[in-house]
Amino acid sequence: MTEIGLIDSVIESAGPVALIGGGDVPGAVAERVLGMAGAVVGADGGAEWLLRRGRMPDAVIGDMDSLTPRWSRRLPPERLHRVTEQDSTDFEKCLTRIEAPLVLGVGFLGAQVDHMLAAFSVLARFPDRPCLLAGSNDVVFHAPPRLRLTLGRGARFSLYPMRQVSGHSVGLEWPIDGVTFAPDARVGTSNRVRGPVELSFDGPGMLVILPVAALADVVAALLGSDARWPALAG
Incomplete structure (x- = not known):
């Protein structure tokens, strides 16, 4: 297994990259995401979901505390990228090592609220890395x-x-x-669409939450626009 530093890219792609996490992975949504992407990355134990379905990930990134030896042995060693530091989540370890116009993540929204909040924090900290997270009911992305x-x-x-x-x-x-x-004052949940939507913001920090039925429309919109904010200092 390769030790990867924070600034090193593991995957570089001209198109969307699918990222499968180790949480709740809704199969139908994941299959849609895989159909939209080229390269596929497993976030630690997310590789098991891929391997069980006969899909060999292009890379597996994480601290490898969730991927059991039974499944890691099925992966070529050069595709395993262990990041041992414990100051970041597997989602952050992956997102900061993927260079792509858009990362499509499944397996990061679900039953564990603490994991979901941690994922939202990562989206907010890295607005220069466009990423959409899809779950059974919703899609979430940094505006x-x-x-x-x-x-x-x-x-x-x-x-x-x-x-x-x-x-x-x-x-x-x-x-x-x-x-x-x-976050500790005015929020904008449960608004409704009246027609074609246009949004602009004075800075990064806003997450958009939409029904999962909007997945394809959101992917097209993000790929068709400049979805990157400048990297935040610190």
């Missing part, structure tokens, strides 16, 4: 500087700030103009 989406009228459209942030909206039942959002 790019500008976003355009066409969704069904009445669709649920939630915004959750991870730091203080303001923005502009078109096409929402309750516009966000003039609102200062913050």
Whole structure:
């Protein structure tokens, strides 16, 4: 197994990369994500889900405390990338080592609220690494500087700030103009779509939460726009 430093890339791709985590992996959603991506990465124990379904991951990244020897033996050693430090989650270890226009993660939203909150924190800390997380019911992603989406009228459209942030909206039942959002103050959950949506923000820090039915539309929108924010200092 290879020791990888924080600045080293394990996977570089010109197209979307699928990332399978070790949490709840809804099969139908995961298969859709795999169909949208080229390269596939297992986050530690997420490799088992792939191997059980006959899919060899291009890389497995993590501290390897969840991937049992039974399954790790089935992987070529050069595809195993152990990161031993314990200051970051397996999701962060993977996201910071994948260079791609978009990472599509499955297995990071689910029953364990603490794991899900940790994943949201990673999305907020690395706005320069576009990533969409998909679960059984929702998709979650860090809002790019500008976003355009066409969704069904009445669709649920939630915004959750991870730091203080303001923005502009078109096409929402309750516009966000003039609102200062913050995680300990105003949030924007359970808004609704009235028409084609346009959003812009004055800085990074806003997560968008939509029904999983919007998965393909969101992927197309993120790939069709500049989804990267400048890396945050520190």
